[in-house]
Amino acid sequence: MAILKDYACISVDSRDQHLPMVPKFAEPFRQKKIRGVGIHEVKVPYEIQRVSAPWHIALITISGSARYSCKGRSGLIKENTIWIGPADTSYQYKATGDWKFISAALIKSNNREHIEGSITCKMMQNDVSHLVNAVEAYLSESTHCQDGMSQEARALASYISLCIDREIASDLENDYSRNALTLAKVWEEVNASPEASWSVSELAYKAKVSVRQFQRVMKKNYETTAEGMLTKIRMQRSQELLLSTDLTLDAIADRVGYSSVYSFSKAFKNYCSIPPGTFRTQNS
Structure with a gap:
């Protein structure tokens, strides 16, 4: 009602x-x-x-x-x-x-x-x-x-x-323990589908907590923010694809959730300090 x-x-x-x-x-x-x-x-x-x-x-x-x-x-x-x-x-x-x-x-x-x-x-x-x-x-x-x-x-x-x-x-500490387990499951799902359009509010919803609490538990358990963890997962996957496949940067960007090569390259350089093309060349 x-x-x-x-x-x-x-x-x-x-x-x-x-x-x-x-x-x-x-x-x-x-x-x-x-x-x-x-x-x-x-x-x-x-x-x-x-x-x-x-x-x-x-x-x-x-x-x-x-x-x-x-x-x-x-x-x-x-x-x-x-x-x-x-x-x-x-x-x-x-x-x-x-x-x-x-x-x-x-x-x-x-x-x-x-x-x-x-x-x-x-x-x-x-x-x-x-x-x-x-x-x-x-x-x-x-x-x-x-x-x-x-x-x-x-x-x-x-x-x-x-x-x-x-x-x-x-039962606050019990809540943190339960939330930690739930968080692990949420990030497993993200890791399986990094190409999805994940938002912090959607991740918090999956964890059955408020956005504020989600960020707080993230900081307690992972010492980073939800945005930081999402970027980390996507960058690690993109590194794997750069080194193990011949996929173009455009295809890799799509597979890790970026709408353009520009936004992917910018995020990659911010995370790894070098562009994705240079990373592939130096490590091939």
Whole structure:
């Protein structure tokens, strides 16, 4: 179902409470790039849909369940799970009955690139009751603080931020390992067909990650960019063809994905420091 406009349906007997984020004691949230946190105890009907938002949304379910729809996928958000809808993506979620959960709006940052462009729905790594207690204590403490300088509230904000950040990052290294394996398969495909019109966005799509994350994982695993790896594969293949065949430069250019001899020769000279014809002559 296409989501065409923002929409919210919240029953009158639902609790939909957001934590104070402006006072000085809320600084730990800002340091962790958490835009907002809320605690919700809702009843049917309860439904939220967004066309797009510039931040990720994380829902940590304490009890009950909800159904979600995002990026053409749908499913159930269960108790003791964290569901993350990525930024700049339309999504919808609605309660299936009584549902208690904590929400967190997460600003995009480098350490969250692994959740960009994909839906996350996984079991919590830690006991969610501690997070709930901290949220309730923060709300209580903030109502008694008049000058925004409560050390107790600041400490609770630090703990809440840490709990949320820990859950989001808990499988980051596993994601990098999975991405490394996926990357290897993607480049095997490129190596088999260097003549194809490969683009970075297409390669990222094949790896099932955002372009930003694709470049980040490329740098981590190969110490180069996607463009650099594509050029390397094409240049290595062109060197093989120059030395093992009598194909013309025009034919070789076509076989390694260049639209003209000029663009191929320019790329080859930039990579090898000599023109392709000279390379063939010197190594024949």
